[in-house]
Amino acid sequence: EAGVAQSPRYKIIEKRQSVAFWCNPISGHATLYWYQQILGQGPKLLIQFQNNGVVDDSQLPKDRFSAERLKGVDSTLKIQPAKLEDSAVYLCASSSGLAGTHIQYFGAGTRLSVL
């Protein structure tokens, strides 16, 4: 079974530029998550999708971050414009969403450096 795929693995941009990350979850997983992980900290949930609907985006900085999952499968996360403090690893995860399990499977992440 293929895991969660993310691209790119690394991205370096200058502040005020825009950047996009892509995620393809495990086949059949209805729930998709985007996390931001700053060095030395635990993951911070940015947004959670159930199929193509948003379940939780309470910690997404909506003035600069956006995410979509138009067909309920793969997803993109965009930052525009980027700030220095956006330097982090962006993790995508998916789960089957079945009650009682909710195990999240993670991709390798995209490491973003904003200069």
Next chain:
Amino acid sequence: GDSVTQMEGPVTLSEEAFLTINCTYTATGYPSLFWYVQYPGEGLQLLLKATKADDKGSNKGFEATYRKETTSFHLEKGSVQVSDSAVYFCASNAGNNRKLIWGLGTSLAVNP
């Protein structure tokens, strides 16, 4: 609110030493508890889980027991290996969306 607290690192051990990483949680309701591991340059992987009180999760020689009375889920391994060097995260799920609540992570370095 719901939270997870785990011991600060870094933890440095010699090969074959005993490992304990403490984790405590606060939650409304009855969360499931998880340990995830992040090897250098890789994404997070589920190491083990427990879904109810007194459950013991185990995997790759690691164990953790869900202790409701002490609200704890400490990670243990009897004999660590160099390949266990990684960052370990404790997490609970809670609330209507079963959102994961994460600890800050504990870095483990095992020396040969």
